[in-house]
């Protein structure tokens with residue numbers, strides 16, 4: 001009971017402070033006055049406030065179009081029914097990655113902050129992450145996808161924005177299932193996924209293929225689709241991070257459970273056998289093979305229960321660090337998970353301390369007039385300065401401190 005109450009009292013995470021919309025949410029009235037194509041979608045409630053009908057795909061798509069144009073100078077469009085991103089929500093993920101990249105928990109691979117390079121797994125027709133990352137922060141991207149419609153429209157959305165088009169490469173994931181299911185599927189693959197396939201009699205280099213095997217396909221709830229990272233990332237390529245908004249659901253019925261909004265989304269975009277858990281598990285398996293080709297591996301997670309099992313999987317494969325966050329998405333909760341194989345920059349607590357459940361230390365320099373809350377804040381800043389990530393909870397009067405994977409103190 002006590003625990004439940006405490007959980008309810010936890011302050012809700014807020015929009016990222018660097019998000020363009022954190023202080024100034026989109027002003028529908030202003031946008032309607034500036035963009036005649038948007039104005040038919042805006043109506044006024046009894047309280048006099050302008051609104052749009054979130055269940056109307058035309059309205060959500062036009063809102064995204066005008067926000068990308070007005071606030072980011074981007075020219076953008078998607079065909080009917082394709083997944084329509086909400087710009088403020090998607091920006092939160094970009095800013096979280098920005099935080100990860102600037103944190104010094106793991107050393108930088110690339111010392112030139114101007115040359116950040118990311119990989120967007122499943123960029124979609126909307127290509128939202130490369131467009132936002134390139135326009136907001138000047139990041140370069142490879143955006144991958146499997147469907148023709150996603151690849152065609154992502155290309156279009158890049159080409160219609162010449163200011164950033166040099167920064168973004170759209171990469172087709174070769175599904176190549178015949179090679180994948182070939183007799184020699186157990187052969188070792190090169191890091192770029194290409195291999196010589198003697199069974200086809202030609203001995204030619206096949207297109208990139210994944211570590212997919214027939215066994216994977218039979219194992220219940222395991223990912224059985226085209227390559228995700230391994231087999232798509234080329235030999236010798238390195239990236240500062242990868243990101244992914246995975247197909248969250250196992251079926252379209254499950255995907256259609258939120259009738260309050262209409263953001264489109266076809267089955268290819270929303271659904272994969274085994275859902276997000278299987279998809280992200282495959283990203284984890286790929287990361288084990290690609291190791292330090294990426295400084296940070298990240299993904300969005302739609303279900304908190306999956307977050308737990310994914311963290312367990314990461315523990316199993318021996319990553320050096322795991323970070324999680326919660327994204328504010330209107331009424332819906334989403335989480336972010338990040339991990340790395342890069343050895344940590346420094347150890348801030350010696351391993352034997354981590355085995356202790358109680359840790360005592362002394363804070364010096366606290367002034368007599370300081371109250372309890374100041375003590376708590378000092379504890380927070382002490383650990384923050386040591387490179388840890390901290391969450392102060394004034395209600396439960398505690399600080400959650402997490403840093404190196406194994407070392408977690410409350």
Ligand SMILES: C[S@@+](CC[C@H](N)C(=O)[O-])C[C@H]1O[C@@H](n2cnc3c(N)ncnc32)[C@H](O)[C@@H]1O
Nearest residue numbers: 122123124144145146226227228245246247269
């Ligand atoms: C939920 S949508 C995300 C689209 C976009 N990134 C966004 O945030 O709105 C998932 C995307 O992943 C793509 N996809 C599915 N399997 C993939 C794979 N193996 N490699 C790359 N993309 C894949 C789908 O075609 C779809 O475009």
